[in-house]
Amino acid sequence: MSAKVQWEKFMAPTYGTPSINLVSGKGLVVTDDQGKKYLDFLGGIATNVLGHAHPAIIRAVSNQISTLGHVSNFFSHPNAIALASELVSLAGDKSAKVFFCNSGAEANEAALKLSRKTGKKKIVATTGAFHGRTIGALSLTGQSSKRTPFLPLLGNIKHVPFGNTKAMARAVNRKTAMVIVEPIMGEAGVIVPPIGYLKSLRSICDKNGALLVFDCVQTGIGRTGQWFGFEHEMIKPDVITLAKGLGGGLPMGAMISLGNASQLFSPGDHGTTFGGNPIAASAGLAVLKTLKKEKLLARAKRFELLLKKRISKVKGVKEIRGQGLLIGIEFEEPKANAVRDLLLKKGVIVNAPSESVIRIAPALNVTQVQIEKFIKLFSEAVAEVHSG
Numbered sequence: 001m002s003a004k005v006q007w008e009k010f011m012a013p014t015y016g017t018p019s020i021n022l023v024s025g026k027g028l029v030v031t032d033d034q035g036k037k038y039l040d041f042l043g044g045i046a047t048n049v050l051g052h053a054h055p056a057i058i059r060a061v062s063n064q065i066s067t068l069g070h071v072s073n074f075f076s077h078p079n080a081i082a083l084a085s086e087l088v089s090l091a092g093d094k095s096a097k098v099f100f101c102n103s104g105a106e107a108n109e110a111a112l113k114l115s116r117k118t119g120k121k122k123i124v125a126t127t128g129a130f131h132g133r134t135i136g137a138l139s140l141t142g143q144s145s146k147r148t149p150f151l152p153l154l155g156n157i158k159h160v161p162f163g164n165t166k167a168m169a170r171a172v173n174r175k176t177a178m179v180i181v182e183p184i185m186g187e188a189g190v191i192v193p194p195i196g197y198l199k200s201l202r203s204i205c206d207k208n209g210a211l212l213v214f215d216c217v218q219t220g221i222g223r224t225g226q227w228f229g230f231e232h233e234m235i236k237p238d239v240i241t242l243a244k245g246l247g248g249g250l251p252m253g254a255m256i257s258l259g260n261a262s263q264l265f266s267p268g269d270h271g272t273t274f275g276g277n278p279i280a281a282s283a284g285l286a287v288l289k290t291l292k293k294e295k296l297l298a299r300a301k302r303f304e305l306l307l308k309k310r311i312s313k314v315k316g317v318k319e320i321r322g323q324g325l326l327i328g329i330e331f332e333e334p335k336a337n338a339v340r341d342l343l344l345k346k347g348v349i350v351n352a353p354s355e356s357v358i359r360i361a362p363a364l365n366v367t368q369v370q371i372e373k374f375i376k377l378f379s380e381a382v383a384e385v386h387s388g
Protein backbone atom coordinates (compact mmCIF):
# COMPACT_ATOMS: atom_id res chain seq x y z
CA MET A 1 0.00 0.00 0.00
CA SER A 2 1.33 3.43 -0.92
CA ALA A 3 1.67 6.06 1.81
CA LYS A 4 -1.21 7.94 0.16
CA VAL A 5 -3.57 4.97 0.37
CA GLN A 6 -2.52 4.23 3.95
CA TRP A 7 -2.93 7.86 4.91
CA GLU A 8 -6.48 7.85 3.61
CA LYS A 9 -7.22 4.57 5.33
CA PHE A 10 -5.97 5.53 8.77
CA MET A 11 -5.76 9.31 9.17
CA ALA A 12 -8.71 11.52 10.10
CA PRO A 13 -9.60 13.48 6.97
CA THR A 14 -8.92 16.93 8.46
CA TYR A 15 -6.28 17.76 5.82
CA GLY A 16 -6.11 17.12 2.11
CA THR A 17 -4.20 13.90 1.37
CA PRO A 18 -0.48 14.83 1.35
CA SER A 19 1.26 14.24 -1.98
CA ILE A 20 4.64 13.36 -0.50
CA ASN A 21 5.74 11.33 2.48
CA LEU A 22 8.85 12.78 4.18
CA VAL A 23 11.18 10.42 6.00
CA SER A 24 14.35 12.32 6.91
CA GLY A 25 15.96 15.73 7.01
CA LYS A 26 19.25 17.48 7.61
CA GLY A 27 19.56 21.24 7.74
CA LEU A 28 17.17 22.64 5.10
CA VAL A 29 17.07 19.45 3.03
CA VAL A 30 14.33 16.86 3.53
CA THR A 31 14.03 13.49 1.79
CA ASP A 32 10.85 11.61 0.83
CA ASP A 33 10.18 7.87 0.82
CA GLN A 34 11.27 7.69 -2.84
CA GLY A 35 14.68 9.20 -2.03
CA LYS A 36 13.85 12.55 -3.66
CA LYS A 37 15.36 15.56 -1.90
CA TYR A 38 13.66 18.90 -1.33
CA LEU A 39 14.86 22.32 -0.19
CA ASP A 40 12.55 23.08 2.73
CA PHE A 41 11.58 26.76 2.51
CA LEU A 42 8.50 26.34 4.68
CA GLY A 43 10.26 24.94 7.76
CA GLY A 44 7.23 23.03 9.05
CA ILE A 45 5.34 26.36 8.79
CA ALA A 46 7.83 28.67 10.53
CA THR A 47 8.62 25.99 13.11
CA ASN A 48 12.01 24.42 12.34
CA VAL A 49 14.00 27.58 13.07
CA LEU A 50 17.27 25.59 13.14
CA GLY A 51 16.36 23.29 10.27
CA HIS A 52 16.23 19.52 10.62
CA ALA A 53 18.44 17.37 12.88
CA HIS A 54 20.37 20.31 14.32
CA PRO A 55 23.18 18.94 16.56
CA ALA A 56 22.32 21.32 19.44
CA ILE A 57 18.72 20.08 19.56
CA ILE A 58 19.73 16.42 19.16
CA ARG A 59 22.23 16.76 22.02
CA ALA A 60 19.83 18.57 24.36
CA VAL A 61 16.88 16.28 23.71
CA SER A 62 18.91 13.03 23.85
CA ASN A 63 20.55 14.04 27.12
CA GLN A 64 17.24 15.00 28.63
CA ILE A 65 15.27 11.92 27.58
CA SER A 66 17.95 9.67 29.03
CA THR A 67 17.96 11.63 32.31
CA LEU A 68 14.35 12.52 33.13
CA GLY A 69 11.64 12.57 30.47
CA HIS A 70 8.60 13.98 32.21
CA VAL A 71 7.49 15.30 35.60
CA SER A 72 4.02 16.51 36.48
CA ASN A 73 3.50 20.16 37.30
CA PHE A 74 3.39 19.14 40.99
CA PHE A 75 7.17 19.31 40.66
CA SER A 76 9.53 21.80 39.08
CA HIS A 77 12.28 21.04 36.60
CA PRO A 78 15.42 23.12 35.95
CA ASN A 79 14.82 23.23 32.15
CA ALA A 80 11.39 24.85 32.43
CA ILE A 81 12.70 27.40 34.94
CA ALA A 82 15.76 28.19 32.80
CA LEU A 83 13.65 28.60 29.64
CA ALA A 84 11.12 30.80 31.44
CA SER A 85 13.96 32.95 32.76
CA GLU A 86 15.35 33.33 29.20
CA LEU A 87 11.94 34.33 27.85
CA VAL A 88 11.38 36.84 30.66
CA SER A 89 14.70 38.43 29.83
CA LEU A 90 13.89 38.57 26.09
CA ALA A 91 10.50 40.13 26.90
CA GLY A 92 12.42 42.92 28.68
CA ASP A 93 10.22 43.01 31.78
CA LYS A 94 11.55 41.64 35.06
CA SER A 95 8.03 41.11 36.41
CA ALA A 96 6.98 38.94 33.44
CA LYS A 97 5.81 35.36 34.05
CA VAL A 98 5.68 32.39 31.70
CA PHE A 99 3.00 29.71 31.34
CA PHE A 100 4.10 26.74 29.22
CA CYS A 101 1.77 24.73 27.01
CA ASN A 102 2.08 22.64 23.84
CA SER A 103 0.76 24.62 20.89
CA GLY A 104 -0.24 28.01 19.56
CA ALA A 105 -3.94 27.42 20.12
CA GLU A 106 -3.23 26.53 23.75
CA ALA A 107 -1.11 29.65 24.24
CA ASN A 108 -4.02 31.76 22.97
CA GLU A 109 -6.49 29.81 25.12
CA ALA A 110 -4.32 30.71 28.11
CA ALA A 111 -4.46 34.39 27.10
CA LEU A 112 -8.24 34.14 26.71
CA LYS A 113 -8.62 32.71 30.21
CA LEU A 114 -6.19 35.27 31.62
CA SER A 115 -8.32 38.05 30.15
CA ARG A 116 -11.40 36.71 31.97
CA LYS A 117 -9.52 37.29 35.23
CA THR A 118 -9.75 41.04 34.59
CA GLY A 119 -13.46 40.65 35.40
CA LYS A 120 -14.36 41.75 31.86
CA LYS A 121 -15.57 39.61 28.94
CA LYS A 122 -15.43 41.59 25.71
CA ILE A 123 -12.66 40.82 23.23
CA VAL A 124 -11.65 42.52 20.02
CA ALA A 125 -9.69 40.62 17.34
CA THR A 126 -9.09 41.21 13.63
CA THR A 127 -10.66 39.93 10.43
CA GLY A 128 -8.48 37.39 8.65
CA ALA A 129 -6.40 36.63 11.74
CA PHE A 130 -5.48 33.07 12.65
CA HIS A 131 -5.21 32.15 16.32
CA GLY A 132 -5.78 28.37 16.29
CA ARG A 133 -8.46 25.72 15.95
CA THR A 134 -9.77 24.89 19.43
CA ILE A 135 -13.17 26.42 20.18
CA GLY A 136 -11.67 29.29 22.20
CA ALA A 137 -8.84 30.01 19.74
CA LEU A 138 -11.23 29.57 16.79
CA SER A 139 -13.53 32.15 18.37
CA LEU A 140 -10.60 34.60 18.19
CA THR A 141 -9.74 33.55 14.62
CA GLY A 142 -11.20 35.91 12.02
CA GLN A 143 -11.65 33.52 9.07
CA SER A 144 -15.24 32.57 8.36
CA SER A 145 -14.35 29.44 6.33
CA LYS A 146 -12.81 27.92 9.46
CA ARG A 147 -15.48 29.26 11.86
CA THR A 148 -18.77 28.63 10.07
CA PRO A 149 -19.01 24.82 10.48
CA PHE A 150 -18.54 25.21 14.24
CA LEU A 151 -20.95 27.99 15.14
CA PRO A 152 -21.94 29.02 17.71
CA LEU A 153 -18.51 30.00 19.02
CA LEU A 154 -17.77 32.15 22.08
CA GLY A 155 -19.79 35.35 22.28
CA ASN A 156 -18.55 38.86 23.08
CA ILE A 157 -15.84 38.73 20.42
CA LYS A 158 -15.79 41.40 17.73
CA HIS A 159 -13.60 41.31 14.61
CA VAL A 160 -12.44 44.55 13.01
CA PRO A 161 -10.35 45.10 9.86
CA PHE A 162 -6.61 44.48 10.41
CA GLY A 163 -4.37 47.53 10.17
CA ASN A 164 -7.25 49.95 10.72
CA THR A 165 -6.64 52.07 13.83
CA LYS A 166 -9.98 53.91 13.65
CA ALA A 167 -12.02 50.71 13.50
CA MET A 168 -10.11 49.38 16.50
CA ALA A 169 -10.61 52.60 18.46
CA ARG A 170 -14.36 52.42 17.78
CA ALA A 171 -14.62 48.77 18.89
CA VAL A 172 -12.63 48.95 22.14
CA ASN A 173 -14.25 50.40 25.26
CA ARG A 174 -14.05 50.18 29.06
CA LYS A 175 -15.73 46.75 28.95
CA THR A 176 -13.01 45.28 26.71
CA ALA A 177 -10.93 42.62 28.46
CA MET A 178 -8.40 42.16 25.67
CA VAL A 179 -7.38 43.01 22.15
CA ILE A 180 -5.55 40.21 20.32
CA VAL A 181 -3.58 40.86 17.14
CA GLU A 182 -0.88 39.13 15.10
CA PRO A 183 2.00 41.61 14.50
CA ILE A 184 2.04 40.26 10.92
CA MET A 185 -0.89 38.08 9.83
CA GLY A 186 0.83 34.87 8.75
CA GLU A 187 -1.90 32.46 7.64
CA ALA A 188 -3.85 35.28 5.99
CA GLY A 189 -0.97 35.70 3.52
CA VAL A 190 1.82 37.54 5.39
CA ILE A 191 -0.12 40.78 5.79
CA VAL A 192 2.03 43.57 7.26
CA PRO A 193 0.13 46.38 9.04
CA PRO A 194 0.93 50.06 8.40
CA ILE A 195 3.78 51.54 10.46
CA GLY A 196 2.42 52.86 13.77
CA TYR A 197 -0.56 50.46 13.89
CA LEU A 198 0.82 48.32 16.72
CA LYS A 199 1.77 51.42 18.69
CA SER A 200 -1.75 52.81 18.28
CA LEU A 201 -3.14 49.55 19.68
CA ARG A 202 -1.06 50.14 22.79
CA SER A 203 -2.58 53.57 23.37
CA ILE A 204 -6.14 52.38 22.61
CA CYS A 205 -5.74 49.56 25.17
CA ASP A 206 -4.19 51.90 27.75
CA LYS A 207 -7.07 54.36 27.40
CA ASN A 208 -9.62 51.61 28.01
CA GLY A 209 -7.79 49.42 30.50
CA ALA A 210 -7.76 46.47 28.08
CA LEU A 211 -5.00 43.88 27.81
CA LEU A 212 -2.99 44.04 24.60
CA VAL A 213 -2.14 40.51 23.45
CA PHE A 214 0.29 39.94 20.59
CA ASP A 215 -0.04 36.50 19.04
CA CYS A 216 3.60 35.90 18.09
CA VAL A 217 3.10 32.18 17.49
CA GLN A 218 4.34 32.63 13.91
CA THR A 219 6.30 35.89 14.25
CA GLY A 220 8.21 35.01 17.45
CA ILE A 221 11.59 33.40 18.19
CA GLY A 222 13.64 35.41 15.72
CA ARG A 223 11.45 34.72 12.67
CA THR A 224 11.13 38.43 11.79
CA GLY A 225 14.75 39.28 12.61
CA GLN A 226 13.68 40.31 16.12
CA TRP A 227 12.83 38.07 19.06
CA PHE A 228 9.14 38.98 18.79
CA GLY A 229 7.32 40.32 15.74
CA PHE A 230 6.20 43.60 17.33
CA GLU A 231 9.56 44.90 18.57
CA HIS A 232 10.23 47.34 15.73
CA GLU A 233 7.45 49.53 17.17
CA MET A 234 9.16 49.84 20.57
CA ILE A 235 6.12 48.94 22.64
CA LYS A 236 5.35 46.41 25.33
CA PRO A 237 2.19 44.33 25.12
CA ASP A 238 0.57 42.82 28.24
CA VAL A 239 0.71 39.31 26.84
CA ILE A 240 2.86 37.55 24.23
CA THR A 241 1.86 34.11 22.93
CA LEU A 242 4.43 31.78 21.38
CA ALA A 243 4.67 28.28 19.89
CA LYS A 244 5.93 27.17 16.44
CA GLY A 245 9.64 28.14 16.53
CA LEU A 246 9.97 27.89 20.31
CA GLY A 247 10.55 24.13 20.44
CA GLY A 248 12.59 23.99 17.22
CA GLY A 249 10.36 21.11 16.02
CA LEU A 250 9.20 19.79 19.38
CA PRO A 251 5.67 20.68 20.49
CA MET A 252 5.95 23.63 22.83
CA GLY A 253 3.97 26.81 23.40
CA ALA A 254 4.14 29.62 25.93
CA MET A 255 2.20 32.58 27.17
CA ILE A 256 4.28 35.40 28.61
CA SER A 257 2.32 37.87 30.73
CA LEU A 258 3.96 41.20 31.51
CA GLY A 259 3.48 43.85 34.21
CA ASN A 260 0.15 43.73 36.07
CA ALA A 261 -1.13 41.02 33.73
CA SER A 262 1.45 38.66 35.24
CA GLN A 263 -0.48 38.77 38.54
CA LEU A 264 -3.91 37.76 37.16
CA PHE A 265 -3.68 33.97 37.44
CA SER A 266 -3.82 32.21 40.82
CA PRO A 267 -2.98 28.59 41.67
CA GLY A 268 -5.70 26.32 40.26
CA ASP A 269 -6.76 28.71 37.49
CA HIS A 270 -5.06 26.95 34.60
CA GLY A 271 -2.81 24.04 33.75
CA THR A 272 -1.79 21.32 31.32
CA THR A 273 -0.06 17.97 31.83
CA PHE A 274 2.75 18.40 29.31
CA GLY A 275 3.34 22.16 29.74
CA GLY A 276 7.02 22.83 30.45
CA ASN A 277 7.93 19.20 29.78
CA PRO A 278 11.70 18.77 30.40
CA ILE A 279 12.41 17.41 26.89
CA ALA A 280 10.48 20.12 25.06
CA ALA A 281 12.06 22.75 27.32
CA SER A 282 15.55 21.38 26.60
CA ALA A 283 14.84 21.88 22.90
CA GLY A 284 13.61 25.44 23.59
CA LEU A 285 16.82 26.24 25.48
CA ALA A 286 18.93 24.83 22.63
CA VAL A 287 16.97 26.95 20.12
CA LEU A 288 17.47 30.23 22.01
CA LYS A 289 21.13 29.52 22.72
CA THR A 290 21.89 28.64 19.10
CA LEU A 291 20.00 31.62 17.66
CA LYS A 292 22.13 33.89 19.86
CA LYS A 293 25.43 32.10 19.35
CA GLU A 294 25.13 31.97 15.57
CA LYS A 295 23.63 35.50 15.35
CA LEU A 296 20.75 34.15 13.28
CA LEU A 297 18.40 37.10 13.83
CA ALA A 298 20.79 39.38 11.98
CA ARG A 299 21.08 36.78 9.23
CA ALA A 300 17.26 36.71 8.86
CA LYS A 301 17.29 40.48 8.39
CA ARG A 302 20.11 40.30 5.83
CA PHE A 303 18.39 37.61 3.75
CA GLU A 304 15.08 39.51 3.93
CA LEU A 305 16.74 42.42 2.11
CA LEU A 306 18.40 40.14 -0.43
CA LEU A 307 15.17 38.27 -1.19
CA LYS A 308 13.17 41.50 -1.49
CA LYS A 309 15.70 43.04 -3.84
CA ARG A 310 15.90 40.05 -6.16
CA ILE A 311 12.36 38.69 -6.11
CA SER A 312 10.70 42.07 -6.62
CA LYS A 313 12.33 42.02 -10.09
CA VAL A 314 10.72 38.72 -11.11
CA LYS A 315 8.10 39.29 -13.83
CA GLY A 316 4.57 38.56 -12.56
CA VAL A 317 5.42 39.40 -8.94
CA LYS A 318 3.25 42.26 -7.67
CA GLU A 319 4.79 42.60 -4.22
CA ILE A 320 7.19 40.91 -1.84
CA ARG A 321 6.54 41.70 1.81
CA GLY A 322 7.18 40.53 5.35
CA GLN A 323 9.97 40.79 7.87
CA GLY A 324 13.05 38.67 8.40
CA LEU A 325 12.40 35.20 7.04
CA LEU A 326 8.61 35.38 7.11
CA ILE A 327 7.97 36.46 3.55
CA GLY A 328 4.88 36.67 1.37
CA ILE A 329 5.22 36.94 -2.40
CA GLU A 330 2.07 38.20 -4.12
CA PHE A 331 1.49 37.63 -7.83
CA GLU A 332 -0.41 39.88 -10.18
CA GLU A 333 -2.57 36.87 -11.08
CA PRO A 334 -3.97 34.05 -8.89
CA LYS A 335 -1.21 31.61 -9.78
CA ALA A 336 0.17 30.74 -6.36
CA ASN A 337 -1.05 27.14 -6.31
CA ALA A 338 0.47 26.47 -9.73
CA VAL A 339 3.81 27.99 -8.67
CA ARG A 340 3.77 26.00 -5.41
CA ASP A 341 3.11 22.72 -7.25
CA LEU A 342 5.79 23.37 -9.86
CA LEU A 343 8.30 24.30 -7.15
CA LEU A 344 7.56 21.01 -5.39
CA LYS A 345 8.35 19.18 -8.67
CA LYS A 346 11.59 21.13 -8.87
CA GLY A 347 12.37 20.09 -5.28
CA VAL A 348 11.42 23.19 -3.26
CA ILE A 349 8.80 23.27 -0.49
CA VAL A 350 6.76 26.48 -0.01
CA ASN A 351 3.05 27.04 0.62
CA ALA A 352 0.26 29.17 -0.79
CA PRO A 353 -1.86 30.74 1.98
CA SER A 354 -4.06 32.30 -0.69
CA GLU A 355 -4.63 32.05 -4.44
CA SER A 356 -2.14 34.78 -5.22
CA VAL A 357 0.38 34.52 -2.36
CA ILE A 358 3.35 32.22 -1.78
CA ARG A 359 4.71 32.13 1.76
CA ILE A 360 8.25 31.19 2.67
CA ALA A 361 9.54 30.66 6.21
CA PRO A 362 12.82 28.76 5.94
CA ALA A 363 15.02 27.86 8.89
CA LEU A 364 16.99 30.89 10.11
CA ASN A 365 20.27 29.05 9.52
CA VAL A 366 19.58 28.87 5.78
CA THR A 367 22.77 29.45 3.78
CA GLN A 368 23.45 32.06 1.11
CA VAL A 369 23.81 29.24 -1.45
CA GLN A 370 20.36 27.91 -0.52
CA ILE A 371 18.84 31.40 -0.79
CA GLU A 372 20.39 31.79 -4.25
CA LYS A 373 19.12 28.36 -5.29
CA PHE A 374 15.62 29.28 -4.12
CA ILE A 375 15.65 32.56 -6.06
CA LYS A 376 16.76 30.75 -9.22
CA LEU A 377 14.17 27.94 -9.02
CA PHE A 378 11.41 30.34 -7.96
CA SER A 379 12.12 32.65 -10.91
CA GLU A 380 12.10 29.68 -13.31
CA ALA A 381 8.84 28.34 -11.85
CA VAL A 382 7.09 31.72 -12.13
CA ALA A 383 8.27 32.13 -15.73
CA GLU A 384 7.06 28.63 -16.66
CA VAL A 385 3.66 29.10 -15.00
CA HIS A 386 3.15 32.43 -16.74
CA SER A 387 4.14 31.15 -20.17
CA GLY A 388 2.24 27.85 -19.82
Ligand SMILES: *Cc1c(COP(=O)(O)O)cnc(C)c1O
Pocket residue numbers: 102103104105106108130131132133182186187215216217218219243244
Ligand atom coordinates in the same frame (compact mmCIF):
# COMPACT_ATOMS: atom_id res chain seq x y z
C1 LIG B 1 -0.03 28.47 13.80
C2 LIG B 1 -0.64 29.59 14.54
C3 LIG B 1 -1.48 29.38 15.65
C4 LIG B 1 -1.94 28.01 16.08
O1 LIG B 1 -0.89 27.22 16.51
P1 LIG B 1 -1.12 25.62 16.68
O2 LIG B 1 0.17 25.16 17.28
O3 LIG B 1 -1.39 25.07 15.34
O4 LIG B 1 -2.27 25.46 17.61
C5 LIG B 1 -1.93 30.49 16.33
N1 LIG B 1 -1.58 31.73 15.97
C6 LIG B 1 -0.78 31.97 14.91
C7 LIG B 1 -0.42 33.37 14.57
C8 LIG B 1 -0.29 30.92 14.15
O5 LIG B 1 0.48 31.16 13.09
